[in-house]
Amino acid sequence: MFIQLMNSLALGMNLFIIAVGLTLIFGVLRVINFAHGSFFMIGAYVLYSVVKRTGDTALGFWGGIVVAMLVLGFIAWLVERFLLRRLYDKEHLLQLVFTFALVLIVGDLVKIIWGPLQHSISYPPGFGGATDLGISRYPTYMLFLILSGPVIAVSLWLILEKTRWGRIIRAARLDRQMLSALGVNVKAVYSAVFVAGAMLAGLGGALAAPRLAVEPGMDALIIIDCFIVVIVGGLGSLWGSFFGAIILGVATIFGTLIFGEWEIVIVYILMVAVLLWRPWGLLGRIEEDRH
Amino acid sequence: SMSADTIKIGVLLPTSGGGASYGIPAENGIKLAINEINQAGGVNGKMLEYFIRDTKLKPAVASAAARELITKEGVHVLVGAVSSGVTLAMSEVAKQEKIILFAPISKSIALTESKFHKYMFQSSANTNIEGRVMAGVMKKVEAGKICATGYDYAYSHDFFASLESNLEEGMAIVDTFYVKLGTKDYNALISQLMGSDCDTVAGLIWGGGFVSMVKQANPFGLFDQKKFVWGAEVGSHEMSNSLKGDYPEGMWANSYDLWYSPLSDAHQAFLDDLAELEGQKETNMYPVTTYNAVKFLAKAIEISGGTDSDALVTALEGMAMETPLGPMTIDPETHRTETGEFWGPMKKIEGSDVLRMSPAEYVY
Amino acid sequence: MILNVENTSRSFSGFLALDNVNLQVAEGEMHALIGPNGAGKTTLFNVISGLISADTGTVSFKDRELSRMKPHQIVEVGIARSFQRVNVFPRNTAFENVQVAFIARNREHFKIFAAAYGKYTQEIMELLILVGMADDASTPAGELAHGKQKQLELAVALAANPALLLLDEPTAGMSIAETMSSIELIRDIVKGRNLTLLFTEHDMTVVFEIADRVSVLHHGQIIATGDGETVRNDPEVRRVYLGTEESES
């Protein structure tokens, strides 16, 4: 039972790290970024490339994570600066087609660069085994995931709520034009948010990589989980996606244990149930998307 | 491109997304077979040509592409696909259009049982055979109480049914744990396996899922607890290559082909040619399956003297052929040929960080 | 009394926006609701029209209790409203804006086989002429000048054929010229069609020009009711709302 709870948390925290970027981007840019899964995938692949060169060293792994985030930041900057930016004042939904196009392109590029076969990354040195927690032994890397989730959540929360930067980001999601008339370079804010969201996806991908096969198609699987997390938690809400991720983690693990292969149905029933109980998600607010 | 007077083979394989790791290597087998045949002067003086379409792992897409290949490109036979659902959908098109569909990879028994029709041929080891083969392995490892695990879909269900019915006295499946197809998190399953009092685990989780499962189970020490017999071709070189030292040592696993374990000179020659085509000594396991399929079809065309489907069916029924993996014969009743697979325990080899099947035995 | 608001309160997370309000509006009367910013005027309109619910108290219209009704049902019993901030269908033409109102009024919004084209052309044009917008029929509402949009809102509200009209600051943001003509227009329509009017306004010229009676809301409470003169001279109203110099014009 204890192990299962820990498992749920580890899964949930990993999902949170990936999904929080999605909710951040949606919260400010109002773009539903289908390419978020693609960013996740690139993160994992970049880490793979780095580790392949450096061998299984600590520096290789942790440095690779940083490289993965930087690469994604750069890609996201290019995408935002030269393409996405031109769509903000166009028909809103067309951004969906845009991000869908990105998914297609990245899908093929990954196949071209890294080949069609699956790859695997070892746990970083010192994280491959289990740690004694008194009650039982538990995989060290998963403990690390469980701890890194709240760290990222709290840091993001501090940035958003307690810094001027965060206030500007929150204002940008409310009224972009007015903010610009108040002397804030909103274009740069949008760029920064998109880049930050993509870097978080890359971080999530890199952190998840040692526990997964790095292979084409991993983008399509993760994005739907991210959607569930973000919707259950409440669109655009940081803590919402935190708790949404934990709920999905619990539902997946305990769903499998209790309902076996019917877990597939359970997760969606749960999502429907949450939305019926709280239409705007756990911590979401009513969307004023008209006017 | 080539003249209208070629023999055209329509190939349907997943080449994008999650299916690419099967489809793209499988295409190499087609290329190799066609190159060989064309260099030897073709079939009855005609060159072979193939047209490949991505199934995108979607049955409806595959059906439409199959129809397009037949009506637009005018292909004479079809080869494919990987996943059973997709192959079944294509089989329906083959039936309507009266074009042979040769399935070298899909293991569904429905193809040649409940949904059987005249134009359907299958050269993979289907779940009936695979289950029987695995039962043999179980005997070898003295499996005792078995718990079975696999993705929740027809392949696993059929497979375990066959395994169960072929098990020796004193062995039985005591627990069965299905997980949803495409699962990324195996922690619940790992706990269930660790909690079960079985002696041996019979596994069918394949591809990237197997990688994830192993990576997640290693820190828990799952693989030290029980014996493991794993189907679904996770014994392939590709798989051990990607997992390297993380691969659970001692696990019994299988593979369509092994570049380091030639069965014969003919097999070695095939592997050498493939190595040249792929530009790597350590070749993939899928090419041999599609290679054989093309060879069968080419021979049937040669014998029947044309591309008329009905004549081809007649030629294929009962056809025997030497293949890199030894002699194969198509049963005239079931339209199937028994393909074996390499089975053996995975061992660390000195001087390499990749595990190998040792000893590898070709069984069917 | 056509409209009867009794002991109505409403709070927003602890803040009491309406505090035990009692308000009666007589049939055929033009009743102004004034008060400082944040007094609760719009909130009261929202309660009457069903956009938000009251915490306590009752609202009845022609002796029918409104509290349990949904907004569209309240429209059906004869209450139409305009909004403080202009609220039209910006991408549709003025004509289409009014047409939709007619469709709704005649409960044709569920009919999938009743062709909309050309429907109610005559009624719509009459109404547009009435509010002085005959020339703007085919202009998208979003491109109309502010004042015209307010007039369009009036036309839309009238299309519902209401007995009671709730107008939230009908002349806010209008130029002097437009304010003057709007006053005329509203007065003519209300009297001509025998409607009852309840409106809010910060322009005292408008208030004292057309209101038969005035109620003053302050901190969610009605602090004075009466004819224009009485209210204008009420010291409390002067203190919290009008100030010493009551209005510029």
Place this chain on the structure above:
Amino acid sequence: MRPRGGVQWTLFGLFLVALVPVVGERYYVDLTTQILIYALFALSLNILVGYCGNLSFGHAAFFAIGGYACVILTTTYEVTLIISLGLSVLISAVAAAAIGYVCVRLAAMHFAMLTLAFSMLVWSIAIKWTPVTGGDDGFVGATLPDLISNPVSFFYFALLIFSTGLILLRVICTSTFGRAMIAIRENETRATFMGMDVRKIRLQAFTIAGAFAGLAGALLGLYNRGMYPESAFWTESGQVLIMVLLGGMHSFIGPVLGAAALYILETMINQYTEYWQIVLGVILLGVVLIAPDGLAGLLSGFRKRKDDSVTGVDSE
């Protein structure tokens, strides 16, 4: 403003399509049949997205329900074609009404995500309910009456159904109900205070859209002689949504163009390269950046009447 403006053009277009089997090879007959099916599917979605302003990510659910219902009825229960077609439309409509009843309580993205959740529920049921649906292998081998079992006769059958659907949807969109949907899309609060029961109208739109999606799904099931769970998967909903957006959601006929364009692109590129994703992706990027009003917007750009396409009322 005149709704009749495009009728001649539409009839002419249908007439041209009807000529395909006469002038074109078998392949083009097949291709057109599939485009007609997806065009009908996209048209049905546009009721929701373009007219009612409700973004649905789960429209494939009704497509799949209609498809499964039809093949199961004709094959397992041997019901005659016309009756099973009618029944599958009815079943999808009922399913849409039930699911819609819950979904229309939400707006915007939440509505979108709830529809997504329901469609994934339908998908997982299609996979798990093996005795009826054939499970993950799909329902294969549906029987077809001889009358439509040949590709050309099936083509005319599909064209007939498509035309009927097109005309019915056109009538619905230009009806007073159509105006009400547009009003809700433009400004829900205002529509409410005109006396409209917004939820009911949205539910009605959802049901109608589901019914026509079911009809399109039934056609696909018959055409493929089988139905597969993939048809309910969210990517299928995503694809049809892209068709609508690509074609232009503020125009009645836009989704048809979008469906044709995307379907042809996907098939054609798959024929020329294994790297179809990258080619299609780049083309989509180009379209989005060059023609942000969709293909219909691009076309109507040539024909000055842009104001109509903005109101979304009467453009063709």
Place this chain on the structure above:
Amino acid sequence: MSLLEVDNLHVAYGKSQALFGVSVEVSRGELISLVGRNGVGKSTTMRGIMGLNVPNRGVVRWKGEDISGRDPHLNCRDGIGYIPEDRRIFSDLSVWENLDVARNYNATSTADSNIAKRWNEESVFTLFPELADLRNRKGGVLSGGQQQMLTIARSLMGNPELLLLDEPSEGLAPLVVSRMREGIEQLKEAGLSIVLAEQNLGFVLALSDRVYVLEKGQVKYSGSAEDLKNNIDIQKQYLTV
């Protein structure tokens, strides 16, 4: 040299042209008003100056430099403050946060201007004392008048030299209107230059140095407030019935 010079400005919304060559000039310390009926282009002129609408013809000169079509945030950093007619408070942010977002850390313009006062929370709270009590309340739930004060205060946080003030009295209670008037007078005394758009003629005439009368996107009359007060013809023709 004038502080702001608008020369022959043309602005369109999509295909519909709203301004047809508006020319306006503002000197340091001056308060000028734009008046006219609804829809004549007062707000559009301001939006054109601010860079929120890109002019299709004409020039906006700020301290002699051509700034037409430049990004609004650069104009703001250069000393132009904008107060829109619809207020546009950041509803989810508290009053203090609304102010903080608009803070201009590198208000270089202030150094070389003759504005004595450098605005910060304290000084705006002194100007609008009721905001001080509301500093932790969310902007979205303020009443209309409070929001109007916050909008002005927010704009001041950028330490502008010129304020574009669009209909500050709309929707305000009479008492607040007169306080607003005092507030604007204070700003003017503090050395700010102001462009005011207003319907309330009394308000305009009492405050302005000069007045521009607009009609259909063009300036039809300009002169001192005094002159306009006496020019009943112009008033009749463009302002009243």
